[in-house]
Each structure stands twice: as C-alpha cells, then as structure tokens.
Amino acid sequence: MSYQKLEQHQQQLHRLSHLSAICGWDQAAMMPEGGNEARAEAMAELGVLIHGKRTAPELGDWIARAESEPLDATQRANLAEIKRHWQDASLLPGELVEALSLAGSKCEHAWRRQRKENDWAGFAPNLEEVVRLSREVATLRAEALGVRPYDAMLALYEPGMTSARLDEIFGDLTSWLPGLIQTVSERQKSDAILTPQGPFPIATQQALGQEVMGLLGFDFAHGRLDVSSHPFCGGVPTDVRITTRYNEQEFVSSLMGIVHETGHARYEQGLPRHLLGQPVAEARSMGIHESQSLFCEMQLGHAPAFLSQIAPRIRAHFGEQAALAPANLEKLYNRVEPGFIRVDADEVTYPAHVILRYELERDLIEGRIEVADIPALWDAKMQQWLGLSTQGNYQNGCMQDIHWTDGSFGYFPSYTLGAMYAAQLRFALERELGDMGQLIAAGRLPEIFGWLGRHIWSQGSLHGTDELIRRATGEALNPQWLRKHLEQRYLK
Numbered sequence: 001m002s003y004q005k006l007e008q009h010q011q012q013l014h015r016l017s018h019l020s021a022i023c024g025w026d027q028a029a030m031m032p033e034g035g036n037e038a039r040a041e042a043m044a045e046l047g048v049l050i051h052g053k054r055t056a057p058e059l060g061d062w063i064a065r066a067e068s069e070p071l072d073a074t075q076r077a078n079l080a081e082i083k084r085h086w087q088d089a090s091l092l093p094g095e096l097v098e099a100l101s102l103a104g105s106k107c108e109h110a111w112r113r114q115r116k117e118n119d120w121a122g123f124a125p126n127l128e129e130v131v132r133l134s135r136e137v138a139t140l141r142a143e144a145l146g147v148r149p150y151d152a153m154l155a156l157y158e159p160g161m162t163s164a165r166l167d168e169i170f171g172d173l174t175s176w177l178p179g180l181i182q183t184v185s186e187r188q189k190s191d192a193i194l195t196p197q198g199p200f201p202i203a204t205q206q207a208l209g210q211e212v213m214g215l216l217g218f219d220f221a222h223g224r225l226d227v228s229s230h231p232f233c234g235g236v237p238t239d240v241r242i243t244t245r246y247n248e249q250e251f252v253s254s255l256m257g258i259v260h261e262t263g264h265a266r267y268e269q270g271l272p273r274h275l276l277g278q279p280v281a282e283a284r285s286m287g288i289h290e291s292q293s294l295f296c297e298m299q300l301g302h303a304p305a306f307l308s309q310i311a312p313r314i315r316a317h318f319g320e321q322a323a324l325a326p327a328n329l330e331k332l333y334n335r336v337e338p339g340f341i342r343v344d345a346d347e348v349t350y351p352a353h354v355i356l357r358y359e360l361e362r363d364l365i366e367g368r369i370e371v372a373d374i375p376a377l378w379d380a381k382m383q384q385w386l387g388l389s390t391q392g393n394y395q396n397g398c399m400q401d402i403h404w405t406d407g408s409f410g411y412f413p414s415y416t417l418g419a420m421y422a423a424q425l426r427f428a429l430e431r432e433l434g435d436m437g438q439l440i441a442a443g444r445l446p447e448i449f450g451w452l453g454r455h456i457w458s459q460g461s462l463h464g465t466d467e468l469i470r471r472a473t474g475e476a477l478n479p480q481w482l483r484k485h486l487e488q489r490y491l492k
Contacts (some may be wrong), residue, residue, distance in 0.1 A: 001152065002065035003075060006082055007278060009059070016050050016278040025234040025241040029226040040105035047101045054089035074280060077462045081279035091144045092137060093212045100133045104406030110230055111405045120375060120394040127370045127404060131364060134407040138365050150362045153410035154265070157286040158417065160465055163362055166413055169420070172479045175306050181348055184274055184336040184490045193331045194323035200251040208251070208317040209244065209258040212310055216262045216296060217449050219269050228401045231257045231343065233264035233293070237276060239264040251318070252332055253344050256297055263296025264289060266449065270457030276457065279310065281460045284468055286411060290418025291425060298347045299426045299485070300448070304331045305440035336490060338386035340396040347419065352385035357401070357412040365409050374398045420477060421469060423485040425452070428473035 022042065028041050063083050071079065107126035115124045134153070141152035151162050210225060223240035227259035242261035246254045267289060275281035283289045301304050308326040313323050322328065336346045342353040360377060363369045369377065378398040379390045390397030403411050429451050430436055439448055453474035462468075466476040 001069055002062040003069050003071060003079065006059070006062050006066055008081070009053070009056070009062075010082060010279060011277040013050065013053055014236075016046065016053065020046050020050065021235050022239070022241070022317070025226075026103070027236075028228040028230070028232065029241070029243055036105070036109045040102060040109070042109055043097050043105065044101040046346050048094055048098050051089060051092075051094055051097045054086065055094075057417065059086050060090075069199075073277070074120065074462065078275070078280035080129065081282075084159070085279055087144070088141075091140050094137060096133065096140075100130070101406050103133055108402060108405040111399070111402070115395055115399045116392070116462045117225075118395045118399075120399060123182060123399055123414075124371050130405065130407050131371055133408050134409050135365060135367065138409070148366065150365045150410065153365060154413065155410075157408075157411050157414050158465070159285060161287070161413070163415070166358065169477070169479050170351075170358065170416070173351055173355065173482075176483060177348075177351060180486060180490070181336065181338065181352070181386075185338070186346055188336060191331055191335075193335065194328050196250065196252070196318070196323040196332075197321060200318055202246045202248060204317050205246050205251050205254055208314065209255060210311055211317075212255065212259060213262050215310070215313075215445070216259065216266065216300075218262050219432050220266055222269055223265055225258065231261055233261045233268070235268075236267045237271050237273070237281075237378070240268045251314075256301055256316075256333070257343070259301040260293045260297040263293035267292040267295070267451075267457050270453050272458055272460050275460065280462060284456075284459070284461050284463075285465050286414035287417035287421060288456065288465060288468065291421035292418075293416045294347075294415075295422040295425060295452065299422055299436065300440065300445075302347070302489075303437055303440060304330045304471075305437040309332060309440065334489065338388055340382075340388060340390065340393070341400060348490060349386060349461045351416045351419065354383060354412050354416040356381040361404070361409045361412060417477070420479050420482045424469065424473050424475075424478060424481040426485065428455075 003067040009440055012482060023039070023043055023046070027036070027043070031039060063079070063086060066079055075304070103126070107123075107130050110126055111123060113119075135149070138149035138153050141155075142149040145152050145155065147155070148163060154161055154163065154166075206225065210220075213225065214220070222238050223235070223242065226241065226243045227245060228243035231242075231244045231246060233240065233242045242258070242265050244254050244261065267283060271283065271373075272281045280473070304326070307329045310327055311324060311326040314329070317319075318324065323332075336348045338349050338352075342350070342357075345353055356378070360369070360374060364371070364374070375394060375398050382388045382390050382397070401411075429448065433444075433447060433451060435438060436448065439445075456468070459468055459471075463471065470476050
C-alpha cells in the first residue's frame with residue numbers, strides 16, 4: 001500500500017531531521033568559533049539531502065494513491081500533513097534551499113559578533129542577501145498557494161493564519177493595549193521594589209534552573225539544559241535540548257527563560273510517542289508551541305502562588321535576603337516597564353514588540369520597504385508604542401533578534417498568538433479544574449500539566465489549529481481572553 005510506503009519514508013526523514021536538529025543545537029551551544037564554516041557546509045549538505053527526500057519524484061504518486069486507500073482518522077490526518085509538507089518542500093528548487101541555508105548560516109554567525117559591536121553597517125549586506133532569497137521563496141510559495149507573499153511565509157509557522165486575520169487580531173490589541181500599558185506603568189510607579197543583590201554564580205543559577213525544571217515535570221532522561229547566546233528549545237521529542245543565557249548580576253530573567261523553554265520542552269516530550277516519526281505526531285504550529293511556553297512562563301511562572309513555591313528554593317541557593325521574599329518576587333516578575341529587549345519584556349508590553357516586528361517583516365517580504373529602512377522605522381515604532389528611541393542603538397534595537405538572520409520571516413506573530421492561546425487555555429482549564437492559583441498552592445501542578453497533555457500535547461497535529469483550540473476551549477482563537485488575563489493580573 002502506498003500509505004505504508006509514505007510512513008516508512010517519513011521515518012527516514014524524521015531520522016535525518018533528528019540529526020539536523022542536534023547539529024543545530026551543537027552549533028549554537030557547543031561548537032568552537034572556528035568550526036562554523038565547515039559546520040555550515042555540512043548542514044547545507046544535510047539540508048539538500050533532506051530536501052531531496054522531501055521532494056522525491058515518487059511521492060506525488062504515492063500520495064494520490066494513498067488518498068483512495070481505506071485509512072482510519074489518524075492515518076487520514078497524517079496523510080494530510082504529509083501532503084502539506086510535500087507541497088511546501090516541492091515549491092522550492094534545491095539550489096534556492098541551499099543558497100538560503102548558506103546565506104543564513106553566514107548572516108547568523110557574523111551577527112553574533114556584529115550585534116555585540118553594534119555594527120549595523122557590517123550586518124546589513126548579509127541581511128540584504130537573506131531578504132533577497134527569502135523574497136524569492138515567498139514569491140514561489142505565494143504563486144503556488146494563491147496567497148500574498150507574506151501569507152505564504154506565515155503558513156510555514158502558523159498554517160491557516162493570514163495577515164488579514166492578524167491585522168484584525170492585532171487591531172483589537174491596538175485599541176486597548178497602549179492604554180493598559182500606561183495605566184499599569186503609572187500604578188506601579190509607587191511600588192517599592194527591592195533588587196536582589198548578586199553576584200549569582202552561574203553554576204548556582206544552573207542548579208536552581210534544573211530544580212525548577214524538575215518541579216515543572218521536565219524529563220531529564222530525554223533532555224538537558226545548556227547555554228547559548230539566544231535561549232531556545234531544540235532537538236527532538238526523545239532528546240529535547242533547551243538553552244538559556246546567564247548574567248551573574250541578576251538571575252530573574254535567566255530563571256524565567258528556563259521556565260519558558262521548559263514549556264516548549266514539555267510539549268515536545270508530551271507529543272504522541274506511538275506516532276513518533278510521522279508528521280501527525282509533530283507540534284501543531286509555532287503559535288501553539290509558544291502557547292505552551294508562555295503558559296509555563298506567564299500563566300504559571302509569574303503567578304503569585306508559583307513564586308511562593310519557588311521562593312524557598314531561590315533562597316536555599318542564593319542565601320537569605322529581603323528581595324527574595326515571595327511578595328517582592330511577585331513585584332519583580334510582574335513589573336510593567338517599557339524596555340528595548342523583546343525577550344526581557346513583561347507580558348503587557350510584549351505584544352507591542354511583536355506587532356512592530358510583524359509590520360516590518362510583512363512590508364519587507366512584500367517589497368514595500370528595504371533593509372536600509374529598518375533602523376528608522378524600528379525607532380519610530382518603538383517611540384509610538386513604548387516611548388523609547390533606538391536611534392543608533394542597533395544592538396538593542398533592530399539587531400537584537402536571531403530570527404531574520406536565517407530567513408525565518410513569518411515567525412514573530414506566533415509569540416503573541418501563543419500568549420492569546422495560553423490565556424484562553426487557562427480559563428478553559430479553570431472551568432474544569434478550578435482556580436489555578438489554588439491548584440498551584442495545593443501542589444497540583446501535575447493535574448494542570450495532565451490537562452494540557454490531554455487537550456494539546458497528545459493531539460499532535462491530528463487537527464488544524466482552530467479545531468484544536470475549539471476542542472480544548474469551546475471556541476476558536478478569541479483575543480479577549482488575553483485582555484481578561486492581563487486586566488485580572490495587573491489591575492487587581
């Protein structure tokens with residue numbers, strides 16, 4: 001049967017992708033500086049091999065035949081995902097895939113140094129090449145799918161989402177978020193907050209991070225924690241690699257970075273193992289992936305009940321000081337303060353960072369702006385949203401993120417979509433299990449994760465995103481749940 005041939009083929013692809021993922025993690029976390037050129041060539045070669053397998057000439061016939069074979073619901077869903085992946089891959093010639101991989105590796109590697117040196121002039125030509133190739137990709141995909149170029153890129157991360165729908169969702173945010181940022185910032189001005197006094201040795205931060213990962217149910221037999229310049233979660237469900245970055249003067253951001261990445265890891269570790277190697281067992285979308293990390297970081301991690309639970313652990317590692325009391329930790333972690341850095345932003349200002357990037361990358365891919373326009377537009381939008389200027393400050397402005405360096409255009413919206421899904425999931429969970437603060441205080445974290453496991457993790461890609469959320473919460477994406485969560489937490 002053709003379907004069985006497709007299943008075997010997917011297993012082979014999965015194994016090659018497994019190697020690629022681990023090499024990617026190693027490049028970011030372990031590789032010596034001088035290894036990059038050879039590694040980039042090896043990764044490009046592996047990328048071409050994987051692309052060749054994804055686009056093998058016989059696949060179209062096998063898919064067509066499999067569609068008329070007697071399959072159960074899971075097999076049908078898997079076949080639909082196989083077909084989508086095949087169509088995605090077949091749209092691009094191998095030489096374009098290789099050119100983008102090489103340009104991306106070069107741009108990303110140079111960026112790690114250029115960002116530190118605030119070197120926009122050195123970075124821009126590399127980014128221009130990545131953008132040029134990404135526009136080619138977007139055009140080819142758009143023609144085949146019959147959509148706008150940016151929507152064609154968006155579909156790689158959030159299948160089913162369009163820029164028209166994003167404009168509507170973000171338009172809703174724009175109507176109430178600036179007012180909320182202002183109100184909460186004003187209200188918190190009088191808060192007396194104690195800053196924890198370091199140094200906080202990196203080894204101790206790491207030990208604390210691993211302890212909190214254990215509390216959140218991370219499976220250390222199938223994963224590990226390391227260091228990279230940009231925190232991420234990589235690897236595969238049976239070998240999940242998460243990273244953070246440390247600062248000896250403060251532990252607050254690295255600890256929550258670990259909690260965030262642990263949310264990603266729990267999702268990966270919770271995907272349906274019996275279907276591993278098939279697309280139907282993969283994460284549904286980047287937005288859903290981000291919903292799991294943001295659920296962990298924001299809905300759980302910043303909740304007063306959770307901070308009360310980890311406060312004794314923090315003091316056990318760093319010693320007694322008044323700044324580490326639960327009430328002060330709550331103020332620290334729920335401080336709303338416009339800042340330059342997206343990954344350090346609080347959850348109220350965070351969507352502003354995302355909307356800024358979404359508007360720029362949409363216009364960049366569709367040719368309405370060029371790379372040279374980015375710094376000035378970035379500065380204007382930062383001033384509009386957050387009252388901050390990034391003029392001349394490329395390091396903490398338009399050079400701060402890794403995503404564009406390898407052509408990951410269409411990725412940024414998934415962060416705010418993820419925050420919306422996370423809020424919606426929390427309220428649905430509370431309707432079933434009761435107040436989350438009380439659940440955490442009673443040591444019932446496993447029940448919270450059990451609920452997510454049943455409704456999200458174990459479902460893999462059996463359903464489209466809207467259907468998955470509808471089954472879990474009773475409705476498709478509704479931005480009002482994020483508003484309710486933010487107002488409930490910050491206007492109390």
